[in-house]
Amino acid sequence: MQKQPVTVIGLGPMGHAMASTFLDNGHQVTVWNRTASRADDLVTKGAVLAATPAEALSASELVVLSLTDYDAMYAILEPATQALEGRTLVNLSSDTPEKAREAAKWAARHGAEYLTGGVQASPTGIGQPESFTFYSGSRPVFEAAKGTLDVLTKTDYRGEDPGLAALYYQLQLDVFWTTALAYLHALAVADAHGISAQDMLPYLSGTVGSMPDFFGFYTPRIDAGEHPGDVDRLAMGVASVDHVVQTAKDAGVDAALPAAVLEIFRRGITAGYAADSFTSLIETFKKPTA
Ligand code: NDP
Numbered sequence: 371m372q373k374q375p376v377t378v379i380g381l382g383p384m385g386h387a388m389a390s391t392f393l394d395n396g397h398q399v400t401v402w403n404r405t406a407s408r409a410d411d412l413v414t415k416g417a418v419l420a421a422t423p424a425e426a427l428s429a430s431e432l433v434v435l436s437l438t439d440y441d442a443m444y445a446i447l448e449p450a451t452q453a454l455e456g457r458t459l460v461n462l463s464s465d466t467p468e469k470a471r472e473a474a475k476w477a478a479r480h481g482a483e484y485l486t487g488g489v490q491a492s493p494t495g496i497g498q499p500e501s502f503t504f505y506s507g508s509r510p511v512f513e514a515a516k517g518t519l520d521v522l523t524k525t526d527y528r529g530e531d532p533g534l535a536a537l538y539y540q541l542q543l544d545v546f547w548t549t550a551l552a553y554l555h556a557l558a559v560a561d562a563h564g565i566s567a568q569d570m571l572p573y574l575s576g577t578v579g580s581m582p583d584f585f586g587f588y589t590p591r592i593d594a595g596e597h598p599g600d601v602d603r604l605a606m607g608v609a610s611v612d613h614v615v616q617t618a619k620d621a622g623v624d625a626a627l628p629a630a631v632l633e634i635f636r637r638g639i640t641a642g643y644a645a646d647s648f649t650s651l652i653e654t655f656k657k658p659t660a
Pocket of ligand 1: 379380381382383384385386403404405408436437438439441442445446462463464465489490491492493
């Protein structure tokens with residue numbers, strides 16, 4: 371059966387990997403990128419480089435966007451809106467849920483269908499069976515595109531609201547970036563003591579690897595709105611984080627990251643949760659002071 375032709379707009383590391391994977395899977399691929407030279411090897415592999423965004427839109431009904439953010443999409447497509455009629459835009463660029471909802475309305479005004487995607491993989495994970503992407507938007511539109519999108523990663527359809535895929539994506543990144551920065555911070559303190567990242571690898575991997583059990587224990591309590599101090603108490607947490615801050619300062623390392631954590635723990639104490647679990651901090655997060 372003839373594979374569905376695809377246009378890929380945006381050839382950063384991610385869009386490039388996507389275009390390449392579509393080609394590997396026998397799709398006819400049209401590409402466009404602001405910096406045209408990024409398409410060179412894809413053209414060698416069989417892709418067609420469109421001369422303009424309008425030409426790229428006209429080439430395929432299914433159009434995948436992989437751009438830095440939604441502003442980049444508008445910068446590229448606003449001058450080409452006459453070519454949007456009848457297209458399905460699948461925006462795999464990162465941005466906020468609200469921007470995704472606005473984009474769906476914008477696409478509809480120009481006669482285009484719209485799906486939001488949040489890619490849970492690095493460029494090397496594109497085309498790999500373990501990778502997946504959150505999608506949201508019209509279910510029939512998603513179902514029609516799914517067979518082609520499956521070439522990139524597995525799909526996880528979250529619902530009709532176009533903001534949902536962006537929301538799930540940002541929730542993952544909320545955890546990812548904070549964890550990744552904590553990893554670097556710990557390594558800076560280790561380095562001050564002559565301990566290498568390689569030395570720390572098994573220990574930090576062990577700590578992060580224990581998180582699913584930790585989440586599993588606390589999840590029912592959080593969903594029930596209960597924060598009993600039977601296993602951990604916030605007062606203990608404050609003392610513990612304070613030790614982390616002092617250890618960083620003693621090592622001559624910037625302590626801003628754990629100091630921010632300490633400040634949040636202290637707000638929980640001020641709010642009266644000293645004898646409750648650290649999970650009570652979710653109530654503090656829900657009532658921001660500024
Ligand atoms: P890059 O930021 O490297 O690439 C962005 C693309 O957007 C390039 O094609 C760039 O064009 C284009 N672009 C940016 N601004 C404009 C503009 N104003 N006008 C026209 N084109 C513009 O991102 P990646 O390829 O790494 O990622 C793409 C998306 O995927 C991002 O939203 C990212 O958050 C998301 N993502 C990335 C992951 C990764 O590991 N890389 C993982 C998961 C998601 P040009 O080449 O001309 O600069």
